[in-house]
Amino acid sequence: MLKAIGYFWELLKGGWITTRHFMTNMFHHTLRLFHIKTKRPGAVTYQYPEVKKPLAARHRSLHRLMTREDGKPRCVACMLCATVCPSECIVIEAAEDADPEIQKVPKSFTIDLNRCCFCGFCVEACPEDAIRMDTGVIDLARRSHDDLIFGLDKLLK
Amino acid sequence: MTDIWVVLIKIVLALVWFFVLTLYLTWAERKESAVIQDRVGANRARILGMTVIGLFQPIADAIKMFFKEDFVPAFSRKALHTIAPFVSFFFVAITISAVPFGDDIRIGGKAISLQVFDANVGLLFVLAMLSLAIYGILISGWASNNRFALLGGMRGAAQLISYEVALGLSLVGLIMVFPSLRMSELVRAQGALLFGFLPKWGVFLQPLGFLVFFFAALAETKRVPFDMPEGESEIIGFFTEYGGLKWGLFMFTDFMEILIISTLLTSLYFGGWQVPWLGANGFSFPWGGAWHLAPWLVTVFQVAAFNVKVFFFCWLQILIRWTYPRFRYDQVMDLGWKLLVPLSLLNIVGTAVLLSL
Numbered sequence: 001m002l003k004a005i006g007y008f009w010e011l012l013k014g015g016w017i018t019t020r021h022f023m024t025n026m027f028h029h030t031l032r033l034f035h036i037k038t039k040r041p042g043a044v045t046y047q048y049p050e051v052k053k054p055l056a057a058r059h060r061s062l063h064r065l066m067t068r069e070d071g072k073p074r075c076v077a078c079m080l081c082a083t084v085c086p087s088e089c090i091v092i093e094a095a096e097d098a099d100p101e102i103q104k105v106p107k108s109f110t111i112d113l114n115r116c117c118f119c120g121f122c123v124e125a126c127p128e129d130a131i132r133m134d135t136g137v138i139d140l141a142r143r144s145h146d147d148l149i150f151g152l153d154k155l156l157k
Numbered sequence: 158m159t160d161i162w163v164v165l166i167k168i169v170l171a172l173v174w175f176f177v178l179t180l181y182l183t184w185a186e187r188k189e190s191a192v193i194q195d196r197v198g199a200n201r202a203r204i205l206g207m208t209v210i211g212l213f214q215p216i217a218d219a220i221k222m223f224f225k226e227d228f229v230p231a232f233s234r235k236a237l238h239t240i241a242p243f244v245s246f247f248f249v250a251i252t253i254s255a256v257p258f259g260d261d262i263r264i265g266g267k268a269i270s271l272q273v274f275d276a277n278v279g280l281l282f283v284l285a286m287l288s289l290a291i292y293g294i295l296i297s298g299w300a301s302n303n304r305f306a307l308l309g310g311m312r313g314a315a316q317l318i319s320y321e322v323a324l325g326l327s328l329v330g331l332i333m334v335f336p337s338l339r340m341s342e343l344v345r346a347q348g349a350l351l352f353g354f355l356p357k358w359g360v361f362l363q364p365l366g367f368l369v370f371f372f373a374a375l376a377e378t379k380r381v382p383f384d385m386p387e388g389e390s391e392i393i394g395f396f397t398e399y400g401g402l403k404w405g406l407f408m409f410t411d412f413m414e415i416l417i418i419s420t421l422l423t424s425l426y427f428g429g430w431q432v433p434w435l436g437a438n439g440f441s442f443p444w445g446g447a448w449h450l451a452p453w454l455v456t457v458f459q460v461a462a463f464n465v466k467v468f469f470f471c472w473l474q475i476l477i478r479w480t481y482p483r484f485r486y487d488q489v490m491d492l493g494w495k496l497l498v499p500l501s502l503l504n505i506v507g508t509a510v511l512l513s514l
Contacts (some may be wrong), residue, residue: 018193020477021193022476025193044196069511
């Protein structure tokens with residue numbers, strides 16, 4: 001019997017925690033419904049498609065290729081990223097450049113995002129700082145696999 | 158002839174009240190659980206670009222449920238499988254007829270009670286109908302041709318029958334204090350005053366009986382602290398083999414049970430439609446002073462008080478559902494047979510001793 005009363009006391013304590021959460025959150029929700037600013041919102045939720053949570057500075061998102069000052073890609077088609085890529089999703093076709101300083105440029109640079117695991121090794125490997133993963137684009141769902149194969153045109157944008 | 162019309166209108170109004178509130182109880186449950194857990198809850202269903210804090214969500218849920226496949230597993234007893242959800246739905250829905258919503262109102266010199274069916278055994282009628290709802294659980298578990306569903310149905314039947322005992326016994330003390338089984342009598346008797354100021358509500362006369370009834374009633378709704386029959390998160394329950402609208406009917410029945418338990422708690426232990434110190438002519442306060450009200454205003458006050466009390470108990474039950482983890486099965490049986498039944502017997506004996514003094 002004494003044990004049962006102890007349990008009952010603990011039940012009341014547990015109920016008090018949820019009641020307190022309910023009351024404080026409801027207080028903030030109600031005030032905000034009437035457009036009265038409160039110290040904090042009633043919920044920690046981000047209403048995702050409309051309100052986006054700020055990403056961390058080092059968050060690895062969609063890739064982009066950097067350009068030189070004249071708008072051409074920085075990439076020199078050294079294949080280091082393609083080599084280091086654990087998912088083997090980067091395919092580079094090299095071509096010769098007229099400028100003897102550069103020598104090689106990518107004729108095509110394809111990242112197959114169906115395979116990409118966003119490890120960021122390509123960014124680490126690149127000696128020219130030509131590929132970065134800092135676009136902040138994370139809504140990458142597409143309706144077909146082909147739409148997820150990103151070529152030079154999409155990556156340079 | 159007019160009597161029949163009055164009864165029909167009362168039936169329709171009571172059912173509309175019941176079903177609309179049940180529908181929005183699903184919304185309330187989602188919203189309240191969200192607020193408790195620092196979330197926002199369902200707020201996306203929109204009509205003409207308006208979301209109105211998610212109030213259209215039950216409609217969206219209903220539409221989704223309607224268009225789902227009506228699935229009947231192979232080798233199940235098809236007729237019983239189809240009947241089962243309707244059985245539990247019907248026996249819970251019919252109990253609303255015994256609930257008094259307010260005092261008698263007078264229209265054209267005729268007294269109309271705000272209650273569909275004022276039987277002289279109203280309380281027994283409610284208890285009997287709630288007990289019959291067990292059949293829905295048992296039949297659904299058995300007719301599904303699924304051993305886990307059958308076990309779930311058995312667990313449900315065992316739990317509900319165990320708590321029926323405590324539920325019935327806890328009410329005996331109340332019936333001894335307000336010597337009547339008629340629901341309207343029970344509520345009317347709670348309008349008197351104790352010591353000249355305290356409303357004579359059941360909870361003040363029968364605190365122990367109230368606690369036992371509350372716990373037993375929570376077990377009767379078979380929701381989370383007592384959700385052994387369903388156990389949707391890991392053990393498999395009696396409506397495993399149901400989908401679409403029939404599954405929805407089971408869930409709807411669950412929410413109707415919350416509402417019925419709330420109305421019972423209100424009517425039996427918290428004075429039903431009684432507002433403290435409100436008589437037929439208005440308020441007369443114990444510290445002197447009175448506030449006269451028109452009869453229609455008194456009725457409005459009473460119905461509003463009834464609804465507020467019911468909402469409070471719905472809120473409390475949802476809070477309990479989102480606070481406590483599930484009991485183990487032996488703990489459920491321990492609580493029922495070793496704590497609640499002895500306490501209810503103690504309550505009967507204590508009440509009898511006090512009444513005979």
